Amino acid sequence: MKKVLVVDDASVVRLMMKKVLKEGGFEIVGEATNGREAITQFKELHPDIVTMDMVMPDADGIQATREIVAFDKNAKVVMVSGIEQKEMLMKAIQAGASSYIVKPFDADRVILTLNEVLEH
Template identity: 60%
Template sequence: MGKKIMVVDDAAVIRLMLKDILESHQFEVVGECSNGQDAIEKFKALKPDIVTMDIIMPNMDGVQALEEILKFDKNAKVIMVTALDQREFLMKAIRLGAADFIVKPFEDARVIAAIQRVARQI
């Protein structure tokens, strides 16, 4: 059964890439956002099963957005997407309760493996 995914990244081309990868594996992309603030609002409205969350974004970064989303729903499943192991941010996200992480540049298989692993926890 395909899960509902929300993709958060400030780069339109990365949102498009992730959407293509996810939809080709029967996942439904229910929403896209380009910053952390929008992600919080859309998460509340759309209630996706899984969120892919870029870390470095304008207005509000992905780690702050993760924290706010988990305040709203402590069971939220958020996969952090980070450029080449930005460990400081990643460790903070893991301590806050991120479900998994994907390192950019990513391969399709790595994205799908992370989504499937998190989907099994739901």
């Protein structure tokens, strides 16, 4: 089973994401509620993939992605963001994110995106 680290400051979104991922056959190895936590947990848990929220206190998603990719250049980070932040998504890709999912997401889309990223 592939290991996922779920990063989002909203617990509702984390709950939703976990539900979707579990049903899609992933193992959730950790959760982080801000960018700083995400970086620490990534280093400890070595997940196969990270779902990363964009707007968070204490290091946002872009900063966290940048640091995670700097730590492990093969790290796979999927950005999860609201639709109005498309310009930000470009920044995220530049920071090293592999793909993105738009909130509110549907289950199939999430699983599909994660599997795609993992296959590459």
